[in-house]
Amino acid sequence: AQKITQTQPGMFVQEKEAVTLDCTYDTSDPSYGLFWYKQPSSGEMIFLIYQGSYDQQNATEGRYSLNFQKARKSANLVISASQLGDSAMYFCAMRDIYSGGGADGLTFGKGTHLIIQP
Amino acid sequence: EAEVAQSPRYKITEKSQAVAFWCDPISGHATLYWYRQILGQGPELLVQFQDESVVDDSQLPKDRFSAERLKGVDSTLKIQPAELGDSAMYLCASSLARQGVHEQYFGPGTRLTVT
Numbered sequence: 001a002q003k004i005t006q007t008q009p010g011m012f013v014q015e016k017e018a019v020t021l022d023c024t025y026d027t028s029d030p031s032y033g034l035f036w037y038k039q040p041s042s043g044e045m046i047f048l049i050y051q052g053s054y055d056q057q058n059a060t061e062g063r064y065s066l067n068f069q070k071a072r073k074s075a076n077l078v079i080s081a082s083q084l085g086d087s088a089m090y091f092c093a094m095r096d097i098y099s100g101g102g103a104d105g106l107t108f109g110k111g112t113h114l115i116i117q118p
Numbered sequence: 119e120a121e122v123a124q125s126p127r128y129k130i131t132e133k134s135q136a137v138a139f140w141c142d143p144i145s146g147h148a149t150l151y152w153y154r155q156i157l158g159q160g161p162e163l164l165v166q167f168q169d170e171s172v173v174d175d176s177q178l179p180k181d182r183f184s185a186e187r188l189k190g191v192d193s194t195l196k197i198q199p200a201e202l203g204d205s206a207m208y209l210c211a212s213s214l215a216r217q218g219v220h221e222q223y224f225g226p227g228t229r230l231t232v233t
Contacts, residue, residue, distance in 0.1 A: 004160070035221075043207055045161070045224035091160050103174030105151055106222060108160030 002027045004092050004109035012115050013082050020067070021077040021112050023092035031097045034075040035106065036066065039089040048090075051075060052097065087116045120144040122225035124210050130231045136198035139228045143192070143212030149173075151222060152185060152195050155207040167193060200232045 003026040013019045025034065036048040051059045051066045059066045067076040075094075079086060093106040123142040131137045143150050148169050153161035164183065165175040169190040178185065182201070187193040197204055207229050211222040 037224075043209075043227045043229065045209065045211075047221050047223070050221065093160070103163075103166050103176075105153075105163030105166050105174060106161070108162070110158075110160050 002029070002032075002094055002096075002107040004094055004107055006092055006109035006112050008112045009110075010113040010115070012117055015084060015116050015118050016081055019079045019082050019086075019114065021079075021090050021092075021114065023075045023077065023109060025073050025075060025092070025094050027094065027096075029096045032094055033097050034066070034068070035093045035095075036064070036075075036077045037091045037093060037108075038086075039091060039111070041088070045091070049077065082116050084116050084118060087114060089113050122210055122212050122223055124208075124225035124228055126228055127226060128229050128231075130233065131200050133202055133232050134199040136196065137200050137230065138197075139195045139208050139210075139230075141193045141195070141210030141225060143210070144223055147212035147214055147223075148190070149213040149215060149220075150187060150193050151211040151213070152193070153209040153211065155209060155227075157206070161207075161209055164195070197230075200230075202232050205230055205232045 005024045032053045034051045038046045049061045049064045051068045058068050063080045065078045089111045091108050091111045093108045095104045095106045125140050150167040152164045155161040165178045165185045166173040167187045185195045207227045209227045210225045213220045213222045
């Protein structure tokens with residue numbers, strides 16, 4: 001079974017500062033993917049960034065980067081130069097990448113509510 | 119840009135009534151997922167389809183929930199009878215394929231309130 005742990009229920013950050021959202025995971029699957037999603041108050045889940053378990057380099061997408069530490073089972077999201085529009089819920093998720101025919105739905109953490117202050 | 123469509127966006131129903139949600143995935147996406155998100159929690163998978171076949175419904179409360187994807191395109195999730203604890207956001211997602219690195223694209227969700 002897979003498990004995602006996000007230990008920060010809420011965070012307040014000043015605009016333009018960098019912010020790190022913590023995520024640890026547990027799985028017995030050798031091949032897995034780690035995802036971060038943003039959920040504004042409107043409710044839609046917006047994909048931000050992906051990291052594969054065999055990727056050698058940390059993923060980056062614009063202002064988003066993923067600090068992947070495989071030995072520590074950690075996949076923290078870093079947002080550089082935060083903006084007011086970054087205020088939202090952020091979810092870390094994972095799934096098996098090659099499940100051999102089995103299910104591959106995402107397993108989500110409980111999320112972190114990020115509030116950017118002007 | 120192609121999107122996952124869901125309707126209705128909001129639904130209020132009384133307990134013991136039947137309710138249904140509809141999802142139209144991105145064209146060409148073979149895999150479809152239904153998730154339930156209780157307020158303050160992350161989404162949890164209810165059911166996964168590959169084309170018209172169910173891949174995983176282990177977390178679907180089958181005594182009251184049913185899901186179908188008859189032609190392998192759009193899908194319907196039904197609850198009968200609804201209970202107070204079913205109040206949640208119901209999210210549909212689709213993916214191009216099941217294996218490998220394929221992002222899941224989410225729809226706007228249906229927010230259900232059971233009174």
